[in-house]
Amino acid sequence: MNRLLACCGIVIVSLCWGSFVNAAEFWQSGWSTPQKAESSSLLVRPIEAADAERLFHSYMGSQRYLYSQLGWSWPSEKSSLEQNQSMVKLHLKQWQQQTAFTYLVIDRERDMVVGAVYFVPVPEQRGQSGTIQGSKFNAEITWWLTEPAVNASLHNDLFQLLVDWLRSSWPWQQVLFPVADNNRVTISLLESSSARFVGQNRDTQERFYSYTLARK
Template identity: 30%
Template sequence: MRWLPEDFVHPVLVPLPGGGHHLRPIREADTALDYPAVMGSRERLWAMFGPAWGWPAATMTYEADQADLLRHEKEIAAHQSFNYALFDAAETALLGCVYIDPPEKSGADGEICWWVVDELVGSEVEQALDALVPQWIATDWPFEQPRFLGRETSWPDWLALPAHPDA
């Protein structure tokens, strides 16, 4: 399935309004920051993503996370899917992620979801991310029918949708 135009260039740095935080494509080298962020928020993340993705498992190891990030890095390079990490300005903390994927379910041309670490739930940073993502997708991505999972479409509703014909 070709889900992005051949000449599409993905953004490499996306500042959050208010300064101090930005998004960039995740890399395997980010494991030391990603693993504690994910596992420190694992119960809430499992409630969000577990039924759909089986992630993050309670038994996920550092090495499994590293392999997952390497897979993401390769998928980003091949424009198969995208995982943007949310960082502080100095990239000393990974604070969440934004996933931009080809559609698995009918009715969309891209599926987008995101999360922040538990400590940022309800914060100005989360509010800035919540405001930024739909605007960023509309401005910088070539989707006509993006689906925002866990936002406009609940995860249970998404799971009940028919599969995308190309998925």
């Protein structure tokens, strides 16, 4: 999810707004959007309007943890159901316009929302910073999981499910994983995977990892 910005009195995800780099192809109208991915423990599926309240209580239950780990200035202690409703509506509009895709992560055993995954074009400022060449990437992918989900090691399950899904069902060849410097859980996952560290922005306190999905 990149940075969260305050606009029109609500907190919204910066990836939702225009100014994306003219990157490698993000989406073509003829492509089919993958509908879900699942493992024995997790289900990843598109966000729906009816999910708004469950989503809100999920991330607010781990507000301090997420705020300290993600580096997105989100979720705020002052986040409200109204702000959340606006955010969900924006995600749904993105789906309709095929400009970005938001999925929820469901703990199958408890049928509980425990996180979200965001697939978006690479923001223009990535290339402007000089840290990476944003035009080389088809998409930027970020995610969050609640603190109880991480404590239950579901981050390992999610990452494996995610990379397998990217290889099997998404049309891209190269994706970018940005992560905050202090998000040690995600950095550890990326460092132990085939992702390649490609740069660091000390101003925004982010690291960037490239992941190749090219098929043989």
